[in-house]
Amino acid sequence: DGGITQSPKYLFRKEGQNVTLSCEQNLNHDAMYWYRQDPGQGLRLIYYSQIVNDFQKGDIAEGYSVSREKKESFPLTVTSAQKNPTAFYLCASQLDRGGYEQYFGPGTRLTVT
């Protein structure tokens, strides 16, 4: 089955710890994206990558880091510098940087206490 997987579905961490969220796609898409969703808000772009070994900051990149070593994988690290890390995180992929439809994974809900 082609698609985007995110793991785990639920993640709990103590304040001050870094945590890495996984995102894998087997759609052979070039572009991948990370969004954050808070209740009552839309999707806010954290980071995106248009090709392997290249990525750009989105609108709310502070406190987050990413890597893109393989086409299929785009992990997101939520660092201890992120002031309000508790949120629903969504990964998405798209055929290429020029556009076409963007498809989403099932999301990871991160709770930091």
Added chain:
Amino acid sequence: GQQLNQSPQSMFIQEGEDVSMNCTSSSIFNTWLWYKQDPGEGPVLLIALYKAGELTSNGRLTAQFGITRKDSFLNISASIPSDVGIYFCAGQNRGSTLGRLYFGRGTQLTVWP
């Protein structure tokens, strides 16, 4: 980042009624997308629009790409309980170097039996 204006913010309707929602932007886009999100899940693409004035249907859903390229509309006919969820619009400039999406804040739809 650019935010689209999506309205209404929420809707409470009875099963069988029709639903209309819209999205406006201060900038033009060459692609409009509509997504639906169920609680705790990732958004699912419903309809993609590529040309100003285009009217596209997907079952009971019909979406239109506004002639000014600054707006889009989604209609749901004869609503059913499984239509409950959050509907998001997104604008994109296909062919640009970024290809990123800009999202509205969503319309929360509740359908009463």
